[in-house]
Structure formats: structure tokens, C-alpha cells
Amino acid sequence: MTKVLIATEKPFAPAAVNGIREVVEGAGYELVLLESYTDKADLLAAVADVDAMIIRSDKATREVIETAKNLKVIVRAGAGYDNIDLEACTEKGIVAMNTPGQNSNAVAELVLGMMVFFARNGYNGKAGVELRGKKIGIHAYGNVGRYVATIAKGFGMEVYAFDPFVAREKIEADGVKVVTSVDELYSTCNYVSLHIPANDKTKNSINYDLLNKMPKGGILVNTARKEVIDEQGLMKLMEDRKDFAYISDIAPDCKDEIAAKFEGRFFFTPKKMGAQTAEANINAGIAGANQIVNCIEKGDETYRVNK
Ligand code: 3PG
Numbered sequence: 001m002t003k004v005l006i007a008t009e010k011p012f013a014p015a016a017v018n019g020i021r022e023v024v025e026g027a028g029y030e031l032v033l034l035e036s037y038t039d040k041a042d043l044l045a046a047v048a049d050v051d052a053m054i055i056r057s058d059k060a061t062r063e064v065i066e067t068a069k070n071l072k073v074i075v076r077a078g079a080g081y082d083n084i085d086l087e088a089c090t091e092k093g094i095v096a097m098n099t100p101g102q103n104s105n106a107v108a109e110l111v112l113g114m115m116v117f118f119a120r121n122g123y124n125g126k127a128g129v130e131l132r133g134k135k136i137g138i139h140a141y142g143n144v145g146r147y148v149a150t151i152a153k154g155f156g157m158e159v160y161a162f163d164p165f166v167a168r169e170k171i172e173a174d175g176v177k178v179v180t181s182v183d184e185l186y187s188t189c190n191y192v193s194l195h196i197p198a199n200d201k202t203k204n205s206i207n208y209d210l211l212n213k214m215p216k217g218g219i220l221v222n223t224a225r226k227e228v229i230d231e232q233g234l235m236k237l238m239e240d241r242k243d244f245a246y247i248s249d250i251a252p253d254c255k256d257e258i259a260a261k262f263e264g265r266f267f268f269t270p271k272k273m274g275a276q277t278a279e280a281n282i283n284a285g286i287a288g289a290n291q292i293v294n295c296i297e298k299g300d301e302t303y304r305v306n307k
Helices: 014-026 040-047 062-067 086-091 104-119 143-154 168-172 182-188 231-240 255-261 278-298
Strands: 003-008 030-035 052-055 073-076 095-098 135-139 158-162 191-194 219-222 245-248 266-268
Touching (some): 003 040, 014 030, 086 095, 104 245, 104 266, 135 143
Parallel strands (some): 135 158, 245 266
16 A cells, blocks of 8 residues: 655644545555654654655655655655755655645744744833834745735835846736845845745855845844855854844754844744644645645656756
């Protein structure tokens, strides 16, 4: 019998697991569940005989891929697939997919949620500031960026975006101002919200010089990946500019140093929370299950991300 594994170090909401089960068992397959694992050995044991798997930010390294002898399809229930060794998948003829757009609203709501929380001093009773009238720059106008734009406009913010891969007309149709360079985005906006993927071109690309272009009181919001930040540059900037703050859904590796030195100028979620809503889990998890069934049954490779 075809076996489908859900391997989630950070589990889906139960309703999402039930939905995935319905799709998988409805296709006549068996569902195997590995949740909240803390040891890589557990993941390696679980993948050994499965035909397909659904993961979140779980690390599908070459070792995992090579241990999964029967694996044909791996779906990252979410957008960013930097956690999958795509080369290893391609070498083994495994189809790797993501589920673009399915959890985007959840991430976008967290962006604005963290901004309000931070603007109101963590609700500590002291006077904060409002978002209305402030400028927000959306760095990469994909599914999440677009939702951020909609919500930010609802707050009365002026919305700017930079994305060389999306047509200017498409962005402008959303009532968003397009800037022509990344430098212009950072020098224009009070807030910049990151939505770039983590890859060889973007890793460490958010550096001192770029962040230093932000106006006084600039705030960087990161719900993307910690790897895109040049952490040494960020630390130096926070040292040099007492007005600058960093809020992020992914604590940086230098979180302890930031916490020790820059009190009141940062906020990090205790665990990556952007896509952690029942709705996002249901959308992405069930989409992933359907993609697996359609791929195995019909050879449908929509949303394949490896060659
Ligand atoms: C994504 O790339 O879709 C998000 O970062 C969500 O990650 P998560 O599924 O680990 O919460």
C-alpha cells in the first residue's frame, strides 16, 4: 500500500491532519504521522519506507532523501523550500513541490500584528505610535507581500513595493507604489517587510549599507528567513543607530547578543509562528495531500520546484 508520511517537528492543527487523512485514505493510501520529533534519527526511521511525504520547515537533507528509498514525492506544505535538498531529490527522480499561496494570509496577518504590538510597546501601558500615515516597503511582491499590502492599506499606511519579477502594472493595480531599486525602497520607507526567499543570491543580502538607508526610526520586519540577514551588519547598525529596530518571526542566531545590548528595539517570536494558524495548516496541508495524490495517480507536477 502507498504510504504517505506527515513529518512535522511543529505539528499542524488537528483539523489539518484530519483533512489530510481524508484525502490520503480516500485515495486508498496509508497515512503515517511523525509529529513533534526532536531527534533526526526519528525522522530517518520514519522516512525509510514511505512513498510520499508532507513536511513544513523540517529539514529534508540529502541524508533524509537518500534514506527514503521508496520516496517519489515530497511536498513542503508552505512557500519556502530552502529546507529541501533539491539536488538530492532530482538525482533520485523525486518530485519536490511547495504549496504556494496557501499560508500567505496567515504570514501577512502576523506582519501587521507584530508591527502593532511593537508600535504599542508590547502593550505595556506607555504611549506608543500609530501605523496610519507611515510608509511600508514590501521587499518582494509575491503571495505574502500582496496580502501585506492589502492589510497595510486598511491601516491607512502608504504602501511601496520592489519586485523586479512582478510587472509594475500588476503591483500598481493594487494601489501600491512601485520603486525601481531596492535602495529606493529602504530609503523611502519607515517599515520594510521582507518577503524574499532564501537562496544563493539573497542570503546575507540585507546588510548594513542597505538598512542604513532607512529613515530615522526605521523598522525591519522579517517573516521570511533569518539567512537573508547579514547578522554582523545588523548588529553593527543597531550599535550605530539607536533609532533602528528589528522585529522578526525568526530569531536570528545573534538573538542573545541583541537581547543583551538593544533592549526595547527588537521583538522575536519564541517559535516561527507566521503560518501557524488552523486555516493556513488546513489550506497548505490539504493542498499538499491533493498534490501528492494527483502526482502519483495522474503524473500532475504542478508546483514542482526541482528540475
Ligand atoms: C513558509 O515558507 O511557508 C513559511 O515559512 C511557513 O513555515 P512553517 O510551515 O514551518 O510554519
